[in-house]
Amino acid sequence: MVNQHMYPKLQNRTWQVLKSENILRLGPWLSVRQECVRLPNGTEIPTWFVLEFPDWINVIAVTKDGQMVMVDQYRHALGETHYELVAGVIDPGETPLQAAQRELSEETGFEGGEWSLFMTLSPNPTNHNNRSYTFLATGVEKRREQHQEPTEDIHVDLMSPQQVREMLEDGEIIQALHAAPLWKWFAKSNVK
Helix, strand or coil: CCCCCCCCCCCCCCEEEEEEEEEEEECCCEEEEEEEEECCCCCCCEEEEEEEEECCEEEEECCCCEEEEEEEEEEECCCEEEEEEEECCCCCCHHHHHHHHHHHHHHEEEEEEEEEEEEEEECCCCECCCCCCEEEEEEEEEECCCCCCCCCCCCEEEECHHHHHHHHHHHCCCCHHHHHHHHHHHHHCCCC
């Protein structure tokens, strides 16, 4: 079989785990694992931390009339409110698609449409063990009211693709796991 891509195939150079210990568990959202590892070249790193998170989802949602479903919410770690994609955690027993559809419905009340996996990213492969799955949902429509958790204060914003692209260009969408798939979507859709 001929390689269809023009880049070289990677060889996995796995580190050997010599010792592994869970040192912190903070509910279902985060645990920290400390490891002693040996690299393929023989170098040992006595203390390497792995942050264990559940997998996440994001949704690029476009309505039947071409509007993009964005949300804005306060992010306490930065102390700022920003525009984002619908996003959330994949609950135990859910597929990424089920989680994406649930989150879009709960956070915005939008449902339906055609769904496809658009992009899979690692939040930080250096020390995070999870992945972020971005879905593209086209033809969604408002079918119900938002159903937010008590810890959520999410406002729904319908925007034209041109407005969203402008916000990206102006640095107004700062969540990297949202900006990357949006840039890919704009590159593929030719929206100026």
